[in-house]
Amino acid sequence: MQIETDQLLGRERPTAFALPRVPTGVPGLDGILHGGLVGGRTTLVAGGTGCGKSVLGLQFLYSGARDGRPGVLVSFEERPAAIRENSRTFGWDLEGEEAAGRLAIIEARPNPDTVLSGRFNSHGLLSDVTRAVTAVGAERIVLDGADALLRLFEDVVDERNELFSLNEWLTDKGLTTLITAKITDEHFRGARFAFLDFMADSVISLRQCADESGAGRQLRVAKCRGSSHCSRLHAFAITDAGLLVGGTPAGDARRSDPSRS
Numbered sequence: 210m211q212i213e214t215d216q217l218l219g220r221e222r223p224t225a226f227a228l229p230r231v232p233t234g235v236p237g238l239d240g241i242l243h244g245g246l247v248g249g250r251t252t253l254v255a256g257g258t259g260c261g262k263s264v265l266g267l268q269f270l271y272s273g274a275r276d277g278r279p280g281v282l283v284s285f286e287e288r289p290a291a292i293r294e295n296s297r298t299f300g301w302d303l304e305g306e307e308a309a310g311r312l313a314i315i316e317a318r319p320n321p322d323t324v325l326s327g328r329f330n331s332h333g334l335l336s337d338v339t340r341a342v343t344a345v346g347a348e349r350i351v352l353d354g355a356d357a358l359l360r361l362f363e364d365v366v367d368e369r370n371e372l373f374s375l376n377e378w379l380t381d382k383g384l385t386t387l388i389t390a391k392i393t394d395e396h397f398r399g400a401r402f403a404f405l406d407f408m409a410d411s412v413i414s415l416r417q418c419a420d421e422s423g424a425g426r427q428l429r430v431a432k433c434r435g436s437s438h439c440s441r442l443h444a445f446a447i448t449d450a451g452l453l454v455g456g457t458p459a460g461d462a463r464r465s466d467p468s469r470s
């Protein structure tokens with residue numbers, strides 16, 4: 210009706226506004242995301258242990274760095290030395306990108322004192338992040354294993370607030386943010402992690418089926434605020450070159466996973 214009116218009056222319809230997209234560096238994933246991650250926004254990558262969250266995060270950062278798009282990795286679980294070593298198995302030279310000033314790695318594993326005091330305070334982390342973001346001129350950032358923080362505390366309200374403020378800060382800086390967390394669909398139903406889902410503009414859910422051949426990995430874009438996306442389940446593999454999404458969609462998301470609509 211609107212189109213007819215516009216045509217009758219000879220009006221030009223404004224072109225629909227499309228949010229800017231940032232390539233993930235994962236073959237086959239950008240198409241599912243209708244162009245890539247939404248630039249300047251936060252995407253949550255959720256899934257159980259070993260399902261490929263950290264690899265996805267690193268691939269995003271490494272491919273970006275190689276493309277002249279600097280980034281920062283904040284690791285809440287793994288030591289930087291181990292991250293660099295594991296990356297070599299994919300042929301990724303993280304040290305080279307660090308030396309070139311296109312990548313910075315921050316170790317943010319909660320230390321025993323933090324655990325004992327029962328209180329995480331993001332001020333120290335924030336100043337480390339600020340320094341690293343400024344040093345490399347970061348456009349993208351990955352907070353890997355954010356659940357490690359949240360699992361430590363009895364009362365999560367303060368910690369939630371800290372993570373919220375960190376996320377707000379990153380968004381204000383215009384950084385395209387990827388947060389990974391070891392959470393499954395069942396966890397999302399619990400209050401403890403539901404806020405992560407709420408905080409993120411987009412959610413990519415990874416899962417690993419019982420198939421030990423590795424063929425049983427599946428990915429789904431569970432939500433993408435402000436844009437369209439393909440919500441079907443997609444098979445993916447972790448190869449010696451990293452994540453690769455492809456093949457025939459593994460099934461209809463709504464039919465296979467009614468818990469998340």
Ligand SMILES: Nc1ncnc2c1ncn2[C@@H]1O[C@H](COP(=O)(O)OP(=O)(O)OP(=O)(O)O)[C@@H](O)[C@H]1O
Pocket residue numbers: 256257258259260261262263264265286298299354390391447448449450
């Ligand atoms: N070089 C490689 N080639 C093929 N697959 C690999 C390689 N390195 C790691 N993998 C696969 O990637 C998986 C680990 O993925 P990743 O570390 O991203 O999991 P994760 O989701 O971050 O797990 P966690 O929640 O425990 O941190 C391993 O279980 C292994 O199957």
Ligand SMILES: [Mg+2]
Pocket residue numbers: 262263264286353354
């Ligand atoms: Mg991990």
